[in-house]
Amino acid sequence: MCMDIFPCHIIEAHAASCGESAGNEAIECSTVMEEEQAVMPGPSRSSAAVTDDWLTIQDPTKAMSQFRDSLLHIYEKESALVLSMDTRETPAEQDMALLSFYKRPNVEWARPLHCRLEGDVAIGKGVTRFFLSTCIEKLKSGFCINFANTDVTRLFDGETGHLVPSASHFLVESDMFVMAGRMMGHSFLHGGPCLSGLSPALAHVLLGGGPETATVALEDCPDLDIRETIRLLQGESKLSEEEAKRVQDLAYAWDLPCLSNNNNRRWLFEKMLIHAVIGRVTRQIKQLRRGLKETQMWTVLTKRPDTVALLFPKEGAVDYSPEVLLKRITWPHHDEEDDDNDFSVDTMCHVSGYLRQFIENASPNELGDLVKFWTGWEILPRTNLSLEVVKGSFPTGLHLLRDPANPRALQRLCIF
Template sequence: MLAHSFLHDGPNIKGLSPAVIHVLFNGDPETATVVTEDCPDLHIKSIIQLLEHEELTPEQKNTVSELSMSWDLPAVTKTNRRWLHSKLLIHSVIGRTMRQIQQLRKGLKDVMLWPLLTSRPDIVPLLFPKMAEIQFTPQMLLERIIWPVEDSDEDFDIESICRITGFLRMFIETASSDTLAQLLTFWVGWERLPSELKVEVSVGNFPTSATCFETLKLPAHFKIYTEFEEALLAAINSARTGFGLV
């Protein structure tokens, strides 16, 4: 998918961490320096950050252990905490994206950029700016949204459609750049703005997304903005997204 997107959209892939870029061009994940800020998933990042505390509560230990064992790593103990912190970071940033990194390398070779980038490393930061350097603004998202209209095939009146889309507009207009980046990742699968962002008012309990169709699906049942905001933030933070994880 990344190779296909690279070939059709051009060199516009942004937000790769230095660790991922290192593996992309050097091929060795063992020599990459991974830091907590590189983790693209806010939920996983918050779990890994628990290991930076001096002491963990029983509940925190269970949370960390559930994540580590789901990735075939041991449960956390007093003696392996720092080691586990490193292993979880490497897996969350690099291990889960190795297939996509390989696809991206192939895409760079297919469009004949690989020789240039390997001979001119000073160009790499221009092609792959750090995520911290990308500041999303509400206008950047709002100007690309295709808003829904009243659909006779669904039982949603224009009042419901206007209320839900108004909630989304308010969320975007008041969100921080980091939150907008997470919303975009949830919406389309990664932190790159497509030419269009589609919105649908739908049935269901929670916001969902169809990343391949760049469509955000928002349930029509929300009547109060704070409930909408809480549900959308929960969906964003719980989604297992990030670079290439679509």
């Protein structure tokens, strides 16, 4: 599963733990591997520490960038992690390639990352952006793998802006949420997108807050039947015999006292809501925390609380305005000395005008989709966006065809 090479005397121990929780055999295997790597060139594990300069930077965005760059610099001379996917395979096989990569135990995720897209001509940084974007999207929409008799395995359930971990015990026993934490942290290390739309109550508990101090809303409960049962306790209207039985059955199932008139109604409402959202997924939260710690993202979250809103953004927090996007575009120009121009000035102005008009009237969601098509994900690049008018049948985004030797190359959008 992990596609690594191991000495004969530890391969059996590693095979017993590869892709699963690390037991004693995995720890012994890790010890042997670290002893063998000690003679290899490169920075030692004990010296791999990031300085505290980033803690004094006032801007949280710049602080995160400083921390990330310092950590990547420490491991830049180590062997690269190779993430490969074959686009000619089925969606399930492609998702298994991602899961196999992130289920590997005892990995230093700050090592250089080399992504390979088999069956596709794409090269350069765009391929890395594709993989990281796919991982975060899969965490939200689900993996096309049949786990526990389901066509799509969702790690997070709930409505937009209120995502919480799935309560499936099968996913917990498979350490799937450790893998999810690794995906989130690995994407952060390499400048990828963050997982948006998590429940604020979940983020609060994930970072060490108590369930009792979390602000839990009914919308945070992903199970609609349970949500409607708990909703019956809101207000002071008298419950029917059937409604009271529903509440009592659920309370008994969660070892909570039954409803006694209206004396404990508000207290029972809060206890049942906290258990429905947080209490049933405590193991999942611990696994997420473990995965974040392995990728060093946990260090940023705990030492710089002002980065939490950036690393766990609200759904739709990336709001592009037409003015910001228009300023980032390098518009085509007509050079009379250039004989390669295929279009007249009028044609180029008309085509550019159509795009400008679309941007000025587009909704934030449409602008987000445009940026994603143009650059490969919803994050605006540091360089400008380039527009080119060419002959063709459809608009084409060339974000996957960037020259890796020229990282400052413009993101190009070709329209006809």
